[in-house]
Amino acid sequence: GEDVEQSLFLSVREGDSSVINCTYTDSSSTYLYWYKQEPGAGLQLLTYIFSNMDMKQDQRLTVLLNKKDKHLSLRIADTQTGDSAIYFCAEAYNQGGKLIFGQGTELSVKP
């Protein structure tokens, strides 16, 4: 089945690391994505990982993928107040182009 789950809220202090978690159910997914949505704005692609990779690092962002547990995480190092937003994980399928999104995790960064 197609289901992506995320915790709804995360609150951290400025300068700390944030870890946003996501679980998915379909093992046939190909790419897994992280998108960021700021208030009143569209979806900004942050990063993605191919399903045969374990880890991907992109500046302050680290994506970890555990295929066995179908668990994906996004770590933001040195979190800033500008990182406050809703973060969505999404999975894509090789046969079709649609993305299946999680509910989104609202990240609140306190100074």
Add this chain to the structure above:
Amino acid sequence: DSGVTQTPKHLITATGQRVTLRCSPRSGDLSVYWYQQSLDQGLQFLIQYYNGEERAKGNILERFSAQQFPDLHSELNLSSLELGDSALYFCASSRLAGGLETQYFGPGTRLLVL
């Protein structure tokens, strides 16, 4: 800026009416996707077009329809509008079709049905 444009930004209309949302994909992208974001349903895939042809269908109501024109822009038509259709409608585009293609999202059209 993703390069995907959507118009209008905001739309307020009444129940029973019909509206058209427009999307222009990134230059060179052949595939267009429509998504609906609402408080109760979250972000849901509606429909995908690739080079003018319907490619995949999601949870799109029969009252809704879409098309992609020869210049690759797309329109989403919503008719017999209900209060529950109030949502943010996103368009995304990718170079080709399929799960290997990264989708870039437009800023969305916020629809309010009164």
